Amino acid sequence: MGTKKSPGPFILVILLLAGVVVVVVYSGAGARMMGMGSMGRHHQGMMGGLPADYINERNPLPGTETVLQDGKRLYQVNCAVCHGDQGYGDGPTARNLVPPPANLYRVIRMPIARDDYLFWTISEGGKAFNSTMPAFKESLSEEDRWKVIHYLRQL
Ligand code: HEC
Numbered sequence: 001m002g003t004k005k006s007p008g009p010f011i012l013v014i015l016l017l018a019g020v021v022v023v024v025v026y027s028g029a030g031a032r033m034m035g036m037g038s039m040g041r042h043h044q045g046m047m048g049g050l051p052a053d054y055i056n057e058r059n060p061l062p063g064t065e066t067v068l069q070d071g072k073r074l075y076q077v078n079c080a081v082c083h084g085d086q087g088y089g090d091g092p093t094a095r096n097l098v099p100p101p102a103n104l105y106r107v108i109r110m111p112i113a114r115d116d117y118l119f120w121t122i123s124e125g126g127k128a129f130n131s132t133m134p135a136f137k138e139s140l141s142e143e144d145r146w147k148v149i150h151y152l153r154q155l
Contacts, residue, residue, distance in 0.1 A: 038099070038107070038129075040128075041126070041129050042112055045112050045117045045120075046112060050116055050117065050120050051120065051124075054116050054119060054120035054123070056116055057116040057119050057120075058115050058116075059115045059119075059149055059150065060146060061143065061146045061147065061150060063150045067147050067150050068147075068151055068154065070144070070147045071147035071148050071150045071151025072151050074144055074147055074148050074151070075151050078136065078139075078140065078148070079091075079148070081093050082094055082097065082133075083101045083102065083103075083104050084101075086105060086155065087103065087104035087105040087152070088104075088105050089101045089103035089104065097131075099130075099131050102133075104152055104155060105155045108152050108153060108155055113152075115149065118149050118152065119145060121133070122136050122140075122145050122148065122149070123135060123136060123137040123145060
C-alpha cells in the first residue's frame with residue numbers, strides 16, 4: 001500500500017504532445033508543410049476527373065491588352081485578398097486559411113494548368129475539397145472568368 005505511482009504527470013505530457021500535433025496540423029503551417037492545399041484538386045484534375053461541362057473548354061477570348069487589363073482588375077478585386085497581388089498565395093487573409101491559398105504564380109506554370117482545369121476551379125470553387133476557395137460562377141460572368149485566366153497566365 002502506498003507505493004502505487006500516480007499516472008497523473010505522464011498523462012499530462014501525452015495530452016500536451018497531442019495538443020501540439022493538433023495545433024500544427026490545423027494551423028496553415030501544418031497544411032503548408034505537408035503541401036496539402038490542392039492535393040485533392042490536382043488528383044481530380046490529372047485523372048481526367050473534371051465534370052463533363054468543363055472538359056476541353058478553351059479560352060474563347062483573345063489575350064489583348066484590354067482583356068489583360070480587365071483580367072488584372074478582376075483579379076485584384078476578387079482574388080488578391082487570398083492569393084496575393086503577385087499570386088504567391090500570400091494575400092492579407094491567407095494566414096488564417098486552411099488549406100492555404102494556392103501559389104498561383106507556381107501553379108500557372110505547371111502542366112495541370114489547362115484552360116478547362118482553371119475554368120472549372122474558378123467556377124466551382126473549393127467546396128468539394130473543404131477549402132475556402134469561392135465559387136465564382138454566380139458572381140463573375142463566363143467572360144470575366146476567362147479574362148482572369150488570361151491574366152493568370154502572365155503572372
Ligand atoms: C477566400 C480566399 C480565396 C479567394 C478570394 C480566391 N481563392 Fe483561389 N484558392 C483559395 C484556396 C484556399 C485554394 C487552395 C485549395 C483549393 O484548391 O481549393 C485556392 C485554389 C485556387 C486554384 C487552384 C490552384 C491549384 O493548385 O490547382 C486556382 C486556379 C485559384 N484558386 C484561382 C483563384 C482566382 C482566379 C480567384 C479570383 C477570381 C480566387 N482563386 C479567389 C482561396 C481563395
